[in-house]
Amino acid sequence: MEVSLISYTPEPEMTVAIAARRCYSALESGELASGLSEEDAKKLINTILEAGHLSPCEHASFTFAIEGVSRSLSHQLVRHRIASYSQQSQRYVLESGFKYVVPPTIADNPKARDLFEKQIEEIRETYWKLTEIVPKEDARYILPNACETKLVMTMNCRSLYNFFERRLCNRAQWEIRRLAQGMLECVQQVAPNLFSWVGSPCEMRGYCPEGKMSCGKINSIIR
Numbered sequence: 001m002e003v004s005l006i007s008y009t010p011e012p013e014m015t016v017a018i019a020a021r022r023c024y025s026a027l028e029s030g031e032l033a034s035g036l037s038e039e040d041a042k043k044l045i046n047t048i049l050e051a052g053h054l055s056p057c058e059h060a061s062f063t064f065a066i067e068g069v070s071r072s073l074s075h076q077l078v079r080h081r082i083a084s085y086s087q088q089s090q091r092y093v094l095e096s097g098f099k100y101v102v103p104p105t106i107a108d109n110p111k112a113r114d115l116f117e118k119q120i121e122e123i124r125e126t127y128w129k130l131t132e133i134v135p136k137e138d139a140r141y142i143l144p145n146a147c148e149t150k151l152v153m154t155m156n157c158r159s160l161y162n163f164f165e166r167r168l169c170n171r172a173q174w175e176i177r178r179l180a181q182g183m184l185e186c187v188q189q190v191a192p193n194l195f196s197w198v199g200s201p202c203e204m205r206g207y208c209p210e211g212k213m214s215c216g217k218i219n220s221i222i223r
């Protein structure tokens with residue numbers, strides 16, 4: 001899996017701090033940035049994060065290039081609606097040499113790995129034969145969830161908080177958890193204050209909302 005930050009709102013922390021300052025100040029628009037030091041910006045960011053006043057965080061967006069992930073992952077990823085996505089098409093791009101993701105439980109189990117790889121080879125062959133007689137967009141129906149895919153995705157900072165809360169949790173699947181960890185490392189490099197308060201619900205709030213499905217890392221709320 002490869003994840004990289006390809007672009008983001010210039011000066012994301014200043015942008016969010018200026019938006020937060022707008023809420024609490026009588027300054028004219030042209031004066032909002034004046035005299036705002038990095039330390040002031042940090043304080044403003046902490047104030048809105050503590051208060052849960054998160055709309056200023058929507059003014060900073062982050063664009064990621066993601067590849068080497070499965071179609072299983074991308075299906076989970078695109079459930080996050082407050083985002084923009086561009087994904088490599090299986091209608092236009094021939095998948096005859098498709099790469100695939102092998103879950104660690106399968107990779108580490110010789111019997112499972114053998115079954116998995118044999119089936120992948122069979123699918124590859126059938127896909128190839130189908131592309132000779134039907135359009136790619138129909139041949140792709142035979143392709144597996146394991147198929148690797150590539151995306152470009154943009155999320156604003158507030159939506160990223162929601163994404164990280166859900167997908168850094170042990171209850172999320174290993175692959176999207178790995179992606180969330182990679183994305184977090186990318187954004188923490190360019191906006192450490194904005195992303196100092198992120199994590200699973202147990203890390204953030206000290207309790208687990210998963211009930212009987214809890215991973216057990218911390219006592220869950222009894223339902």
Ligand SMILES: Cc1cc2nc3c(=O)[nH]c(=O)nc-3n(C[C@H](O)[C@H](O)[C@H](O)COP(=O)(O)OP(=O)(O)OC[C@H]3O[C@@H](n4cnc5c(N)ncnc54)[C@H](O)[C@@H]3O)c2cc1C
Nearest residue numbers: 076079080081082083159162163166167169170171172173
């Ligand atoms: C561990 C785990 C297990 C899951 N299991 C399943 C499953 O079995 N089946 C399944 O279908 N999905 C499952 N999901 C997906 C989950 O239900 C969400 O679709 C996904 O996590 C996206 O979250 P979201 O809606 O908060 O994000 P976004 O779509 O980005 O929305 C962000 C926030 O905006 C608000 N919002 C967005 N759209 C609306 C709307 N239409 N109405 C009101 N408020 C809105 C909500 O507050 C939402 O939290 C699972 C997710 C996780 C993390």
